[in-house]
Amino acid sequence: MPEVTLLLVIVVVIALAFDFVNGFHDAANAIATVVSTRALSPRQALFMAGCLNFAGAFGGAAVAETMSKGLVDPAVVGRQEVVLAALVGALIWNLMTWYWGLPSSSSHALVGGIIGAVSYHVGSLQDGVQWGNIAKKVIIPGLVAPLLAIVVGYFVMVVLLNVLYRLKPKPGNANRRFRKCQRVSACLMAYSHGTADAQKVMGVITLSLYTAHIQNDFVVPLWVKASCALMIALGTSVGGWRIIKTMGSKIFKLSPIHGFAADLTSSFLIQVTAHMGMPLSTTHVITGSIMGVGSSKRVSAVRWGVAKNILGAWVFTIPASAAMGAISCGIIKWLAR
Numbered sequence: 001m002p003e004v005t006l007l008l009v010i011v012v013v014i015a016l017a018f019d020f021v022n023g024f025h026d027a028a029n030a031i032a033t034v035v036s037t038r039a040l041s042p043r044q045a046l047f048m049a050g051c052l053n054f055a056g057a058f059g060g061a062a063v064a065e066t067m068s069k070g071l072v073d074p075a076v077v078g079r080q081e082v083v084l085a086a087l088v089g090a091l092i093w094n095l096m097t098w099y100w101g102l103p104s105s106s107s108h109a110l111v112g113g114i115i116g117a118v119s120y121h122v123g124s125l126q127d128g129v130q131w132g133n134i135a136k137k138v139i140i141p142g143l144v145a146p147l148l149a150i151v152v153g154y155f156v157m158v159v160l161l162n163v164l165y166r167l168k169p170k171p172g173n174a175n176r177r178f179r180k181c182q183r184v185s186a187c188l189m190a191y192s193h194g195t196a197d198a199q200k201v202m203g204v205i206t207l208s209l210y211t212a213h214i215q216n217d218f219v220v221p222l223w224v225k226a227s228c229a230l231m232i233a234l235g236t237s238v239g240g241w242r243i244i245k246t247m248g249s250k251i252f253k254l255s256p257i258h259g260f261a262a263d264l265t266s267s268f269l270i271q272v273t274a275h276m277g278m279p280l281s282t283t284h285v286i287t288g289s290i291m292g293v294g295s296s297k298r299v300s301a302v303r304w305g306v307a308k309n310i311l312g313a314w315v316f317t318i319p320a321s322a323a324m325g326a327i328s329c330g331i332i333k334w335l336a337r
Contacts, residue, residue, distance in 0.1 A: 004214065007080045011208045014087045016231045019201040021094050022106040023053065023235020033259035033290070034186035039179040049190040050237035056194025057229030061220055062277035063196060066137055067203025068218045070277070071111060072118045074210055076128035081332045082121045083208045088332070089113035089325030093317065104317045105281030110200055111138050112318035116325030121333075141278045142314075145269060146288035153265040153292025160257055161296065178256035185263035190236075192270040193282050198225075198232045200279050254290070258297075262289040284314060 031045040040048065068074070077083065090106070090113035097104040115129055122128040164174055202220045205228070209215050254262070266286045273280040 005080070005212065007084070008208060008212045008214070011080050011084045011087070012205055014084060014091070015201050015205050015208070016227055018087050018091045018094070018106075018110070019198065019228050019231040020235035021091060021098070022197055022201070023050075023232040024098075024238040031186065031190070032286070033189075033254055033262050034182055036254050037179065037182060037256045037259040039182040039256055039259065040186065045186070046237050048187060049193075050233040052187055052190035053194035053198070053236045054229045054233035056191040056196075057198035057202075057232060058225060059191070059195035060275055061199065061202070063199035063274055063279050064203035064206060064220050065218060066133070066277045066279055067110070067114075067200050068207040068210070068220075070133050070137065071130055072114055073128050073130065074207060074218075076122055077118060077207065077211055079121070080208060080212060081336055082117045082329060083204065083211060085117035085120075085329035085332050086110070086113040086325050087204065088328040089116055089323075090321050092324050092328075093321040097317075104314065105142075105283045106197065107200055107279045107281045107283075108138070108142065108314070108317040109321040110204065111279060112321030113325035113328075114204075115318070116322030116327075117329040119322070120326035120329040137278045138318075141273060141280050142284060145273065145280055146284045146314075149265055149269055149285045149288030150292035150295070152269070153262055153289040154296050156261045156265050157258065157293045157296035160261055164257075175256050178260050182256050182260045182263065185260045185267065188267040189263040189270075189286070192267040192274070193236075194229065194232060196270050196274045196280060196282055198228045199274070201232075202228045254293075258290075258293045261293045262286065265289040265292065281314075 031040075031042075031049045034040045035042050035045050087110075090109040093104070093109045093112070094106055097109075111134070115134070118128045119125050169177070202224050203218075205224050206215075206218055206220050209221070209224075210218060215221070263286075266282070266289045269285050269289075270280065270282055
């Protein structure tokens with residue numbers, strides 16, 4: 001029977017730590033809109049998001065499969081030090097962008113960390129990394145999804161505004177009704193966030209178990225699902241207030257109808273791509289949705305300067321976390337001599 005080594009335990013602990021940081025780093029994805037419109041109090045929103053992130057983590061395994069064997073060749077990874085380095089590189093970048101209040105992608109940080117660590121380990125950018133799958137499941141969706149979210153969010157808002165125009169509700173009634181609707185849409189968004197993001201760490205832990213010969217397939221064990229679900233829920237319940245502030249008010253001043261439209265757009269897109277096995281950034285999608293619904297009011301209503309800073313974080317996330325993954329791999333392999 002294969003031995004559970006101390007290094008494997010450390011890898012699992014660091015992976016769960018990343019999942020926790022992912023939770024509070026990306027808490028804004030689930031609750032920024034509902035908090036900024038006061039549909040729920042911050043405490044209520046965090047509790048709701050934590051519970052539904054936990055539930056959502058059991059909502060599928062397609063993304064976990066992509067992360068475990070679809071981005072790099074598991075046979076080339078070979079050593080636990082490589083998986084550990086990937087996690088450390090991604091974790092460092094996540095903490096840096098959280099400190100700066102930038103809603104960057106935890107998903108892309110993890111992908112970048114894996115690319116950097118594996119490339120350093122094999123000494124080549126060509127061997128080990130499955131660039132075709134990364135292009136198809138990470139880079140192209142990462143470029144298309146925010147633009148699609150902008151377009152869909154815009155048209156969802158146009159439809160809702162036309163419905164309101166025809167119904168002509170009394171002043172104040174529309175906001176009250178959409179606050180109630182937004183509680184439902186925020187629940188959908190929190191569940192979708194759990195479905196998409198918790199699976200990414202599940203896939204990395206499963207890869208580490210395969211590398212350590214603890215299991216000979218890439219089926220995610222139940223204890224891995226449960227522990228990842230718990231950690232992302234706990235992280236979300238803490239809340240990353242720096243990023244929540246950016247998402248909830250600095251991009252566009254949201255009203256309940258805007259928050260409802262943004263959450264509805266985001267949760268739909270995230271669920272579709274998660275079941276296609278794409279480790280899409282929930283941050284990219286919700287940000288694009290907010291920009292789209294804001295543009296329906298007028299293009300100048302969106303603070304595009306803030307959007308430019310966020311775009312910069314998107315562009316640099318994969319290469320920056322890859323560099324950190326490579327540096328971490330070098331340091332860890334040197335220490336393990």
